[in-house]
Every structure is written in structure tokens, then in C-alpha cells.
Amino acid sequence: MIRAVKGTRDLLPPDTAVWNRVEQIARDVFRSYNYHEIRTPILEETQLFARGVGNETDIVSKEMYTFDDHGTMLTLRPENTASVMRAWIEHRLDQKPGVQKLYYIGPMFRRERPQKGRYRQFFQIGAEAIGSESPFVDAEVIEMVMELLSRAGLSGANLIINSVGCPNCRPAFVEKLREALKPVANSLCEDCQRRAETNPLRVLDCKIPEDQAAINALPSILDNLCEICEPHFHAVRSYLEEREIAFEIRPRLVRGLDYYMRTTFEVTHGSLGAQNSVLGGGRYDGLAASLGSNLPTPGIGFSIGEDRLVMSVDQTPDAALDLYIAPMGDAALHHAGLLARELRKAGASVEVLAGGKLKRAMELANKLGARFALLLGDNEIAAGTYTLKDMKSGEQTPVTKTQLLQRLKPNV
Ligand SMILES: [Zn+2]
Ligand SMILES: [Zn+2]
Known part of the structure; x- marks a missing residue:
């Protein structure tokens, strides 16, 4: 008997009704914020992800489905932001009026070790707002995603935000971190010891319980933001407060990639246990440049793990x-x-x-x-x-x- 490929699964009725309901809610919310759908190909040239996601990430170095198509290396998309940005550059969407607000819903592919709730073909609901540096847009994106989660029926979601600085202030912070790590690195886990040298920001991601006290005592990026990043983060926070959107600031929420700038955010949910992040997002003003474009393309976006979201909402299908x-x-x-x-x-x-x-x-x-x-x-x-x-x-x-x-x- 031929079975579904390891790490993939069939979605069957009546479960598909729950998926459709979640996707319909997402489309309604996106429309109300003037976001429009973009559908990019599932296949892209491998170099798009090598540059747009980063060669040094686990995704690119270990998890991509890549094959040689008669001399061109192609990859099944492991995420969609790089594809959206490629399309944005290719079709000169910068020439369209206003901020380009795009959303997508579809399958992504990563060859991860199979574990509960993780699939090699998984689904993301995501959105990108490209063309504005304003903190107002950051707050609006976050407001929209919280609205989406709440309408989908996910209660008790925790919003975590941070600023990761910019090319003006982050390098100095990374150096400070490297210095602060020198005396303590020996006592940390193997990954941390390596990262303390290669990419000190990623030490902040360590989940090993024994390392936490030492990592919490490291310098905070929020004390090291420049005169542009500091008021930007302040503005994001006050826009969220005005909207009465509760959040927690976690200075350790950073992204290892250079093109991430200023606002980053994540939503966690208790029902999901250790894999408790439902979505991640952030501002990526340097992404277009890393794809070789000289167009100024400030952008911010997020992607929701739809498999996890569906798992956490009411499973009752509508009357059939x-x-x-x-x-x-x-x-x-x-x-x-x-x-x-x-x-x-x-x-x-x-x-x-x-x-x-x-x-x-x-x-x-x-x-x-x-x-x-x-x-x-x-x-x-x-x-x-x-x-x-x-x-x-x-x-x-x-x-x-x-x-x-x-x-x-x-x-x-
Ligand atoms: Zn800065
Ligand atoms: Zn560690």
C-alpha cells in the first residue's frame, strides 16, 4: 500500500471545515485592513532562500527540499516572505500607490525531524506590509494579527514584543554581548559556547534551563538602541497601549539574521506546550538589499503556523x-x-x-x-x-x- 510521505498528512472532512473556517476568518480580517492576496509559486530558485532566509540558518542548511532541475537548483519554499519580496521587486510594486499590503495562505516545506504537531508540509497564514518605516504600521500589523487570532477563537494568547535595533546600533551591542559572554561562556551549553563566538545574538535563543540565569544577566539590547530605534519602539508600545492590546517586552526575542530590524514579535499560547509559539513576525527593512535590489523596501510581516492554530481552536465543524x-x-x-x-x-x-x-x-x-x-x-x-x-x-x-x-x- 502506498502511504502519504513521512511528515505529510491528509486533511480530511470534517476537519477541513475547521481549516476553511479559520482561513475565511483570516481573509475577512485581512480585507478589513486593506490587505490583498498574493500567490507566489511553491517552487523558487534555491538562491532566493539562501539569500533571503540566510545560508547559516537551520532552515537553509539542513531542512530544504532542493533538487537539480536540468542545471537549475530549485527548492520547495520553506517560508514565503522571501518569495513575496522577490515578487515585489520583480513586478516593481514599489511604483504602486501607498503601502503594499499582501497576504498569503498556503503550504510550506521543511525537512524537520517529525514530532508531534510538526509536519514537513505545513501551512502558513501570513502577511507583509511593504513600503513604510512608520511604527504606526508595526502597531497596525500587530493589532490585525491579534484580531485574527481572537476571531479564530484562540483565547489566552500572549503577545511578546521587542526591538532588535538596526545596522547603526546592533553591531555595537553584539560586541558588548561578545565581551560579556567571555567570562561566562565556559559554563554554558555547547551550542552557546560556539555561538558566543560566531553569532552571540543567538545565545539569547538558548532554551537549556541551566543556562538561563547567566543569559538573563547579559546586557539588554533595549539599553543599547540608537536615537532612531529607541523612539520607534516607544511609539510602537504607545500605539499598542492606546489600542489596549496587552503585551510583554522580552529583550531576548531577537532574530539572528541581519536584515531584521527594530520591531520583532511573537505570540505564544499555553495549550501548545513546548512548541508554544503560534506565530512570529518582525520588521525586515534590509531584506530587499540582501536579495540584490537597491530599491528602498522597509517592510514588516508575520506568519502564523496554521496547523498549530487549527489545533488550538474549537474543533466543532459547522452543520454539515x-x-x-x-x-x-x-x-x-x-x-x-x-x-x-x-x-x-x-x-x-x-x-x-x-x-x-x-x-x-x-x-x-x-x-x-x-x-x-x-x-x-x-x-x-x-x-x-x-x-x-x-x-x-x-x-x-x-x-x-x-x-x-x-x-x-x-x-x-
Ligand atoms: Zn538603531
Ligand atoms: Zn545554551
């Missing part, structure tokens, strides 16, 4: 079916087909399944989760009234076609 029609006999089947077409045109979801006895038909209607069942035999057709059964209360009422349309209306 408005009406189940049980035709008794051949004439009734013809009649049922035409009636179903009319009701479907009016917006109802209708299932017609012929054959079997009445009792079996009612059992099936129940299993299919139908709100109503319609009994249809020669007598009903001759009389022009049908018997409509409310599957919850069991109540049966004779209805004409017009009355039937009326009864189905609340859901239509």
Missing part, C-alpha cells in the same frame, strides 16, 4: 448538511433531483440518496448531520406537499415547496 432527501421509488428520485437543484440554487446544501427503507434513510440522515430530512414518495408528489422532519426535535410537518424554501432560509 441542510437537507437530506429520501426519495422512495423511481418517480420520486427524478422529482428529488429537480427539487434538489432548485434548493441548491437558492443556497442550501442538499443530499439526495436513493434506495433502502425509510428507517435506514433516517439513520443515514442522522449520521450525515442533516438539519432536516424530506420524505418523498408518490403520494407526496401527487399532493404537492412533502413531509419535512426536523432531525433534532423529530417533529414532522407537511410543507409546500415555498414553505420548504422558507424553512431552510436561516441557513441559506
Whole structure:
């Protein structure tokens, strides 16, 4: 038997209804903030991610699905920000009026070690706002993502924010960090010892419990922001306070990549345990330059792990079916087909399944989760009234076609 590839999975009904609901909420929220959808190819040239995500990251060095396509190295996208920025540069979206606000929903691919809740094909819902340096945009992006999570039904989400400085102030901070690490590096874990030399910022990411006290005592980037980054972060915080959006400041929330600038943020959720980050985001004003463009492209964005979000929200699927029609006999089947077409045109979801006895038909209607069942035999057709059964209360009422349309209306 051929099975789904390791680390991938089939999403089946009724679960797909929950996925669709989450995605519909996302689309509604994006629209209300004037974001529009972008669909980039799932395949890109490998060098896009090498430059846009960073050669030294785990993603690029270990986790990408890359293959030689007759001499061109191609990769299944491991994330989408680099692709969006490539499209932005390629189509000169800088020439469009205003800030370009783009969103995407789709699969990404990383060859991670399989573990619970992690997949090699996973889904992200993300957005990018490109073309403004203003902290107002940062706050609006964060407000939007919190609105999305709350409407999707994720309660108890914690917003964590930070500023990672800029090319003016961060290098000096990194040097300070390197100095401060010298006397303590010996006592830290192996990864930290290496990073203390190669990339001291990433020491701040260490999750090893024994290292935490020493790492917490290291200098904070927030005491080392320049005269542009400091007021920018201050403005982001006050915009969030005005909107009554609760947040925690965590100076250790940094990103190891050079093109990240100023605002970074993350949302965690208790139900997700150790893998508790639902989304990460940040400002990436230097990304376009690292892709070889000289267009000024300040941008900020985020991506939500949709698999984890779906796992953390209400799993009850919407009512599956408005009406189940049980035709008794051949004439009734013809009649049922035409009636179903009319009701479907009016917006109802209708299932017609012929054959079997009445009792079996009612059992099936129940299993299919139908709100109503319609009994249809020669007598009903001759009389022009049908018997409509409310599957919850069991109540049966004779209805004409017009009355039937009326009864189905609340859901239509
Ligand atoms: Zn700065
Ligand atoms: Zn460590």
C-alpha cells in the first residue's frame, strides 16, 4: 500500500471545515485592513532562500527540499516572505500607490525531524506590509494579527514584543554581548559556547534551563538602541497601549539574521506546550538589499503556523448538511433531483440518496448531520406537499415547496 510521505498528512472532512473556517476568518480580517492576496509559486530558485532566509540558518542548511532541475537548483519554499519580496521587486510594486499590503495562505516545506504537531508540509497564514518605516504600521500589523487570532477563537494568547535595533546600533551591542559572554561562556551549553563566538545574538535563543540565569544577566539590547530605534519602539508600545492590546517586552526575542530590524514579535499560547509559539513576525527593512535590489523596501510581516492554530481552536465543524432527501421509488428520485437543484440554487446544501427503507434513510440522515430530512414518495408528489422532519426535535410537518424554501432560509 502506498502511504502519504513521512511528515505529510491528509486533511480530511470534517476537519477541513475547521481549516476553511479559520482561513475565511483570516481573509475577512485581512480585507478589513486593506490587505490583498498574493500567490507566489511553491517552487523558487534555491538562491532566493539562501539569500533571503540566510545560508547559516537551520532552515537553509539542513531542512530544504532542493533538487537539480536540468542545471537549475530549485527548492520547495520553506517560508514565503522571501518569495513575496522577490515578487515585489520583480513586478516593481514599489511604483504602486501607498503601502503594499499582501497576504498569503498556503503550504510550506521543511525537512524537520517529525514530532508531534510538526509536519514537513505545513501551512502558513501570513502577511507583509511593504513600503513604510512608520511604527504606526508595526502597531497596525500587530493589532490585525491579534484580531485574527481572537476571531479564530484562540483565547489566552500572549503577545511578546521587542526591538532588535538596526545596522547603526546592533553591531555595537553584539560586541558588548561578545565581551560579556567571555567570562561566562565556559559554563554554558555547547551550542552557546560556539555561538558566543560566531553569532552571540543567538545565545539569547538558548532554551537549556541551566543556562538561563547567566543569559538573563547579559546586557539588554533595549539599553543599547540608537536615537532612531529607541523612539520607534516607544511609539510602537504607545500605539499598542492606546489600542489596549496587552503585551510583554522580552529583550531576548531577537532574530539572528541581519536584515531584521527594530520591531520583532511573537505570540505564544499555553495549550501548545513546548512548541508554544503560534506565530512570529518582525520588521525586515534590509531584506530587499540582501536579495540584490537597491530599491528602498522597509517592510514588516508575520506568519502564523496554521496547523498549530487549527489545533488550538474549537474543533466543532459547522452543520454539515441542510437537507437530506429520501426519495422512495423511481418517480420520486427524478422529482428529488429537480427539487434538489432548485434548493441548491437558492443556497442550501442538499443530499439526495436513493434506495433502502425509510428507517435506514433516517439513520443515514442522522449520521450525515442533516438539519432536516424530506420524505418523498408518490403520494407526496401527487399532493404537492412533502413531509419535512426536523432531525433534532423529530417533529414532522407537511410543507409546500415555498414553505420548504422558507424553512431552510436561516441557513441559506
Ligand atoms: Zn538603531
Ligand atoms: Zn545554551
